Amino acid sequence: MSEALHIAVSEEKGNVPVTVLHVSGDLDSKTYQELETKAGDLIGGGAKNILLDLSGVKFMGSAGLRAMHGISNKLKNSGGGKLKLLNPTDAVSRVMFTLGFDKYFDIQSDLNEAVKSF
Amino acid sequence: MGTANSLEIKADLDNLGQVRDFIESNMEETGLSRECAGEFLLAIDEAVSNIIMHGFKSKPDGDIELEVAQQPNALLVHIRDNAPLFDPTKGSNPHLEISPLEREAPGGFGVYLLNHLVDKIAYRVTDDGRNELTMLKNCMAQAKN
Numbered sequence: 001m002s003e004a005l006h007i008a009v010s011e012e013k014g015n016v017p018v019t020v021l022h023v024s025g026d027l028d029s030k031t032y033q034e035l036e037t038k039a040g041d042l043i044g045g046g047a048k049n050i051l052l053d054l055s056g057v058k059f060m061g062s063a064g065l066r067a068m069h070g071i072s073n074k075l076k077n078s079g080g081g082k083l084k085l086l087n088p089t090d091a092v093s094r095v096m097f098t099l100g101f102d103k104y105f106d107i108q109s110d111l112n113e114a115v116k117s118f
Numbered sequence: 119m120g121t122a123n124s125l126e127i128k129a130d131l132d133n134l135g136q137v138r139d140f141i142e143s144n145m146e147e148t149g150l151s152r153e154c155a156g157e158f159l160l161a162i163d164e165a166v167s168n169i170i171m172h173g174f175k176s177k178p179d180g181d182i183e184l185e186v187a188q189q190p191n192a193l194l195v196h197i198r199d200n201a202p203l204f205d206p207t208k209g210s211n212p213h214l215e216i217s218p219l220e221r222e223a224p225g226g227f228g229v230y231l232l233n234h235l236v237d238k239i240a241y242r243v244t245d246d247g248r249n250e251l252t253m254l255k256n257c258m259a260q261a262k263n
């Protein structure tokens with residue numbers, strides 16, 4: 001059943017500071033803007049390395065890609081940075097694989113390894 | 119007590135969750151496999167999102183009606199709306215060879231998904247002049263590539 005989008009933020013220290021957005025619930029044509037806005041606020045506050053933890057996403061439509069595009073653009077416009085994905089659920093992978101877009105993303109499966117990879 | 123087989127909503131993105139709940143309830147009753155149901159849910163969500171955002175330009179006074187027919191291992195869904203006539207089965211080229219992160223504005227993915235995640239799709243204009251999109255997901259069929 002549908003679930004409201006929830007975003008929690010944590011800061012991790014690897015070789016560089018990494019901002020992790022733990023996304024859960026439904027990422028659809030309505031809610032994707034919440035993710036883009038939240039990430040934009042963090043990037044505006046100085047975040048340069050963004051890890052999207054997608055392990056709690058119950059549903060994702062192609063709008064999820066719009067959010068990722070928006071986050072990537074915000075990083076570019078703020079002088080550069082990196083966007084990586086962590087543990088996408090089947091709902092996320094379905095969109096990525098059907099469109100063949102999985103190859104364009106750095107997809108990680110372990111939080112500690114992901115943080116170290118930045 | 120069976121699940122309702124029709125749903126009427128206003129063209130508001132806030133109603134997408136209600137659409138998914140309606141489709142999920144019907145898929146559960148039909149017994150579609152998890153992966154198959156996930157694909158169909160995505161296709162339906164993309165179809166309705168497109169109607170709301172592009173058909174009605176996100177003005178929430180439009181009407182969208184969904185009607186389902188449960189079949190053994192399959193679900194048939196009709197989506198009708200009174201937005202300007204548009205046939206999403208004609209599709210468009212979303213240029214999948216370009217990364218979604220390297221575009222000026224990502225678009226066209228929804229139409230691609232809704233056409234590629236179902237087993238049959240058809241568009242017609244109803245006798246009263248509305249768009250009608252019919253989508254069938256048969257979970258006994260081979261996975262479509």
